[in-house]
Amino acid sequence: MTEASLSVPLRLRVARVLTEVLAPLVVLMTVLLVAGVATAGWPRGLLLGSVGGAVGAGIPLTVLVAGLRTGRYGDRHVTRREERPLLMVIGLISVLTGIGSMAFLGAPRDLLIVMGALLLGVVITLVITLVWKVSAHAACAAGSAVILVNLFGPALLSAAVPVAAVGWSRVALGDHTRAQVIVGTALGVAVVTGTLIATG
Numbered sequence: 001m002t003e004a005s006l007s008v009p010l011r012l013r014v015a016r017v018l019t020e021v022l023a024p025l026v027v028l029m030t031v032l033l034v035a036g037v038a039t040a041g042w043p044r045g046l047l048l049g050s051v052g053g054a055v056g057a058g059i060p061l062t063v064l065v066a067g068l069r070t071g072r073y074g075d076r077h078v079t080r081r082e083e084r085p086l087l088m089v090i091g092l093i094s095v096l097t098g099i100g101s102m103a104f105l106g107a108p109r110d111l112l113i114v115m116g117a118l119l120l121g122v123v124i125t126l127v128i129t130l131v132w133k134v135s136a137h138a139a140c141a142a143g144s145a146v147i148l149v150n151l152f153g154p155a156l157l158s159a160a161v162p163v164a165a166v167g168w169s170r171v172a173l174g175d176h177t178r179a180q181v182i183v184g185t186a187l188g189v190a191v192v193t194g195t196l197i198a199t200g
Contacts, residue, residue: 011172018169019077022162024140025061028118029053031144038151039110048107052115056098060091079175081133088126095119114147117195124191128183135176135184141166142188150196 020026036049064087067073078084099115121143128134145159167185170176176184 015169015172018165019137019173019175022137022141022166022169023077024136025057025064027140027144028057031147032056032114035111035114035147035151036107039108039114045111048102048105048111051105052098052102052107052111054098055101056091056095056115056118059094059097060087063087063090077137077175081129084129084136085126088122088129092119092122092126095122110151113195113199116199117143117147117192120195121188121191124187125184128187133176133180134187135167135170135181137170138163138167138176138181138184139188139191142185143192144188146189146192146196150192 032053033046033049036045036047036052039045040048064073064076064078067087068076073083073087074080078087095115095118099112099119102115103112121139125134125136125139129136141163145156145163148156148159163185167181170181171178
């Protein structure tokens with residue numbers, strides 16, 4: 001650990017770790033793997049989840065890394081709102097491609113619904129981002145928590161803990177206001193819950 005890192009308050013170091021570990025692309029890929037196994041069994045579900053994650057989240061991640069190297073994006077969390085729309089459009093196309101790939105491979109309906117909820121979340125977040133910097137971290141974490149509870153029951157209500165943790169981290173780092181985190185959380189819950197009800 002460097003002297004510079006030691007000079008950073010512990011709360012900020014913890015916030016940075018939470019922000020990285022619970023970043024949207026990381027959460028999405030993890031949830032797709034879990035949902036794949038839960039809905040299609042092992043090892044087919046792992047394959048389907050991997051395809052969905054690689055296409056739906058892997059492509060935006062590749063674009064983001066390339067953009068960081070060329071200076072198109074200021075940081076890996078795309079803090080500046082004006083940098084977000086293009087990446088979200090790419091994410092939208094990627095999720096659509098992921099859904100198509102998984103449907104082609106015969107993914108179960110429940111897994112396709114998960115992807116559909118993610119797609120709708122990207123669309124709504126994109127629209128809001130055009131005028132206001134809503135927290136994508138919070139929206140993704142909250143929506144993913146709803147998916148896990150839907151798949152595994154009330155026992156996974158503990159998924160609310162990382163939702164709160166990532167929300168706290170975004171405010172602690174000064175990347176979002178409390179309002180942006182609260183709206184992001186509500187957005188994630190509403191989109192996924194609405195999708196599940198509409199397709200149930």
